[in-house]
Amino acid sequence: MHDSDDIPAVALGWHRAGRGAALATVVETWGSAPRPVGAQLAVDGQGAMEGSVSGGCVEGAVVAEAIEAIADGRPRLLTYGVSDGDAFSVGLACGGTIRVLVDPVGGALEPALLEDLVAARAAHRPVAMVSALEGPERRLAPPEEFPDRFTRDASGVEEGRLIAVHNPPLRLVVVGAVHVAQALVPMARQLGYAPVIVDPRPGFASADRFTGETLVDDWPDEALEALGIDARTAVVTLTHDPKLDDPALRVALTSRAFYVGALGSRRTHAQRMERLADLGPALDRLDAPVGLDIGARSPAEIALSVLAAMTLTLRGPKFAPRTPEETR
Numbered sequence: 001m002h003d004s005d006d007i008p009a010v011a012l013g014w015h016r017a018g019r020g021a022a023l024a025t026v027v028e029t030w031g032s033a034p035r036p037v038g039a040q041l042a043v044d045g046q047g048a049m050e051g052s053v054s055g056g057c058v059e060g061a062v063v064a065e066a067i068e069a070i071a072d073g074r075p076r077l078l079t080y081g082v083s084d085g086d087a088f089s090v091g092l093a094c095g096g097t098i099r100v101l102v103d104p105v106g107g108a109l110e111p112a113l114l115e116d117l118v119a120a121r122a123a124h125r126p127v128a129m130v131s132a133l134e135g136p137e138r139r140l141a142p143p144e145e146f147p148d149r150f151t152r153d154a155s156g157v158e159e160g161r162l163i164a165v166h167n168p169p170l171r172l173v174v175v176g177a178v179h180v181a182q183a184l185v186p187m188a189r190q191l192g193y194a195p196v197i198v199d200p201r202p203g204f205a206s207a208d209r210f211t212g213e214t215l216v217d218d219w220p221d222e223a224l225e226a227l228g229i230d231a232r233t234a235v236v237t238l239t240h241d242p243k244l245d246d247p248a249l250r251v252a253l254t255s256r257a258f259y260v261g262a263l264g265s266r267r268t269h270a271q272r273m274e275r276l277a278d279l280g281p282a283l284d285r286l287d288a289p290v291g292l293d294i295g296a297r298s299p300a301e302i303a304l305s306v307l308a309a310m311t312l313t314l315r316g317p318k319f320a321p322r323t324p325e326e327t328r
Contacts, residue, residue, distance in 0.1 A: 069104040070104045
């Protein structure tokens, strides 16, 4: 998912209310396009809109095409692109090029199919909308059909079809409701993560210190097992206490978590590696001392370094977990 708002649900709501609706999706980009493939815009029959396909550059033109699509029920495949010199007068100030597929609900896009998409998103169930760029095919596909795209959150075009990936939110499990966590959790939420804070110690994981957040007071390994750590989950341990961090790391490092990090000095980490030596190659996945080496000192700076390392692991060139040496 690319937006915090549920754009498909907005389009479905407008259609059900009799306002007419179309769903516009970025299909391809070249150059400095401001929105990624898969970004969406909902438009109603009067030109109201929600979401974005270009950050404001060509929304007006897309809205006009969407209104026509709602009227005649036919999809549109639109292309917008300019040279840098003409950018401001024509539309894309960044100088990039984008293609946008506009599907009218009740026309090219069947309401029942949109309902299924909205239901899957509401249930946090990963699904892809497969749309032929030239032709009537519109269907939902499971992650098994496009496993690499789901792992990378990578919508794109294959064999003349747009594969629009709709993944559930990323999760961040923080073991240790300490001062670094108080900076890390709100930053992570801004980046689209659904945070979970695990700490069995009374007084640490309290609602007063983490207002509105999900708090778990179970022992860390039990909590991680219950949460079910998958490939869209990052785990970070912050307690400095081997009794809490080590059990969590044993679960996380043998799971499908895309990132596992542990706070502590290099000396602390060396001792940790000795205690966990029986995990063998799984230890290569551990980023410790946690985060990119940016000289972080304050809790907020440490949180920034952790999120930078998580982002590099998730979005970097290899789109795969890295060893500590590779993330530095």
